[in-house]
Amino acid sequence: MKHHITIGIGPAVFRVGSAWRDPIDRLASLYAAYPVLPGAIADFSVRLEPVSPLRRWLRPSIFITGDHGLAEAAPMSLAHGLLAAEMGMNLQMALGWRRHLLLHASSVEKDGRVLVMTGESGSGKSTLAAQLGERGWRLMGDEFALLDLESGWIFPFPRLVSLKNSAIGVLAADVPEQRMGPLLAGTAKGDIRHLVPRSTAIDRMEAGGQPALLLFPRFGGDADIRPVGQAEVFMRLTQASTNYVALGEAGFRALTRFVQNVPAHAIDFPSGEQAIAMVEQLWAERA
């Protein structure tokens, strides 16, 4: 394609091509601290193409495609090109990654041990991980946690954090402006701004850690902490994994080991500050 960039994120290499220059320039700016690997063999290709030849120029409209496509992915405006590229990378990862068990979860690390948080979209797992990443934890990822099939460790996939709506203001207050991407207003998920993780998260993006705690956070309602049994954890994690079935017995072994060894709690919280306090309390009790 006319414009392209090849970036390494955790263990994966993405080649993003675009019919337009702007999304690639924005990616290059926000991923400036990540390994840019021109000529490297990419795990995945992402292509941002015009919906039709005319739409490259006239009311530009992006169709996201790549090695693994979604026939029903809705076209997006060029103003949201950065979001299209990010969505394209997530999609390729979700549909095509086979080297780890992929959990739709955020993760952070402290002292070599990893806290994994999973839940529905809007549960607050991404914002909570981003906040912890600014407060003494190493952000490993806000979207996917990679469970190693042999060691049982969690490995990072620290792409840009996708902050939505009210989370934008929460993090913008903590983070220098140069680590925040442009405001993408009026997307299908509302307003979005991307956050570049701290340099320690990027510099150590190949360093995994032993999972030590699993949380099911839920934003809203009164503060509450309750343990979650292994059977429920297993069911919820199979739902949270995009490649459990594809990995066969290796996935079964990895997930059952995780469920048997990692204590799990559900936490409800009315504010980010309370969520952070609850996480720190559970983390201290675990030790």
Added chain:
Amino acid sequence: MTRLSRYCRLERDAIAACALDGMTLLYHRASGQTHMVISPVPEILDALDETRPASPADIHRHMSQRYELGDAAEAVALIGAHLAELAGLGLVRGL
């Protein structure tokens, strides 16, 4: 579900099992499917033999040595229903 008269366990490495609290996972290697089962299914599978076919009544006799199963006729019917279901999933061999 078709009820057959006798059943055998699959060969030993056909299924990988994992007990979690309150549930047993059965990973069926031939299909790649994971089944989640609860008591008395793991106990019924344990009572089956790979080579000697057993009827629901045989399984009931075997299990009643270890467990209090209540009314015999009801328990045999329940065991028969579970075995038919397991055979339908390919987790036991029906004869």
